[in-house]
Amino acid sequence: MKLDSDLQSCLAPPTDPLTIFRYPCSCGEISLLGRSNGYVHCRRCAATHRASASGIIDFFGKKTEQNAYFDSLYEAGLLHKRDELSSESARSSYESSYDKAQQYLTLCGINSARPVTDLCILDVACGSGWVTAGLLRNPMVQRCRFHAYDISPHGLEMLARFAETVQSTNLVEMSVQDANQMVFEDDTFDLVIGSSVLHHFDDVPLFLAKCRKILKSGGAAVFGEPFAMGYGLGVAALMVAQRQLGLQYPGIDAVYKDISYRVQHPNLVQNLVDKHLFFPSSFLSMALSAGFVDVTFTSAAPREYYRERFIGELMAERSISDPALLARANEIYRTFFDVFDADNYGESVGAFVQVVLRA
Template sequence: MTDPAPNPHATAEEVKAAYDDPKLANVLYHDWEAGTYDEKWSISYDERCITYATDVFHAVAGEAEQPYPTAMELGSGTGFFLLNLMQGGVIKKGSVTDLSPGMVQVALRNAENLGLDVDGRVADGEAIPYEDNSFDLVVGHAVLHHIPDVQASFREVLRVLKPGGRFVFAGEPTKIGDFYARKLGQLTWWLTTNVTKLGPLSGWRRPQEELDESSRAAALEAVVDIHTFDPKELERWALGAGAVDVKAVTEEFAAALAGWPIRTFEAAVPQEKLTVKWRLFAYHLWLRLSALDKKLLSKVLPRELFYNVMITGTKPGAPVEL
């Protein structure tokens, strides 16, 4: 069966229909974003993001069970998590899957450019198109909150895992974290787009058509972002699907409080204004605040306050042969 082609230019009628169909909304939104997604989120496939991906993976899954011979990324987007884990030596052979044909296309192109052994399929997270017991590892980054039935997706993940295989999902918004991140983002957008109307700062204002497009994207983003999570609830769902050795951990409190305003500001101003000096400042600030979160705040604050939740677990059965 041939995968559907990307549709980066949805009609007004399709967009209108998407407001009542979160899966269609996800396809349209992510097909639209696929070509610029890596730039928008400062995604790269160099040491910076390799280190980030492997650190996140090890923070929740540990380091004992690697490299994994085969792995699938659910909701891979452009391949950020899987491809960087492969470059970091965590995975040997990979498969990318996403509901968006455009994202699968970009992920496969990224893998080819990096010389990595990767195949890909357009896939619904509630009905994964692979046989039982296919993979040693299933990963995902910022995907579960887009899937209508997360518990069904956990059951599918366990089905395609080999006995003893592991899953690792990261980058999911907590209920409290999503609340303050959205409020900070909305405030920053309002301030930036209004202050740059002033004459002396007009050079910092993006063209109106680009701002309108970003606003439409944000409106559709509200449809595709279906869930926020309580860490305990997410653990219960994974256990209920049949997983064992389930553990959820959280990260980014101070880093999120600074990171969301910075990301929103960057989306609201012309890209040429974001110099290398600015990008280095933003990156090193994030690093320092992430270190504060890990070394201090994670030891004194409830895990529910942090922005990201990560979860891991395994499929019952014999250990994975590595």
């Protein structure tokens, strides 16, 4: 036995495993990267990037304030706190987002009731990677290649541990990188998915232009983002209601100021974590300028949600429980709601809107 394996290693010296996507190097080479202990490297000039023990490639290599902020949230367990994979509840947290992950395929016109094969899918600023996790374990998603990246490594490490527990024909690659400087080769992906991400990026038009380049022609990008009109109407209703009732909740004042600041000073938001709030018209023109041929807006929630629950959720997010304020703010909000009420309420006046951009 020993002799055989010795002989084998002489005849076929072990080769490094490779990345599953090709990457452009500053030396001009565009190819799969070699993987060795703790690193990936260009196979022409041997430029390297660190890789963690679980295989997460670090294309970023530095920390910004925003990066440190998200790291601290993950470390404090404030983001995706139920995703700790050491416990059973963690696994079920990935499991509970299974359907939501499939919705992103549906939004792009893909029926995952039938086999979905051989697609290249990018999960942008993936956080704990629940979109990738959900798609990965769908038995109808087969032989697909995923890349999930975030500027913070913590969620990626959770995803890496989860991916090891999933048996599938799909392959996953993960990296730490900055969405403002994506490192992929052009024409790489069939789908780009970003859940609640664009509003954190410095230069959204630049990101969308790069996104269009790394998508294959005919591919699609889908994003779920906060929209200004939806949040503005809800928060304005709360503001008027608290004034009428002689109340003053700092949480309501703060979000009102925050929304108006972000809408009025879009060029002064670099230092904010939540930078942008979108309007359909400006989003559409950004997407068309980036080279997308079609853009559709879909609401994550039906119109009934806005009529019945939206104001209550805005209050709950700020830990405000006040039945009188809720009743008054709902009455005011419903005056807005009724004048705009139509089947497309969520798309036109919704707070969280999913946008599909076709390449």
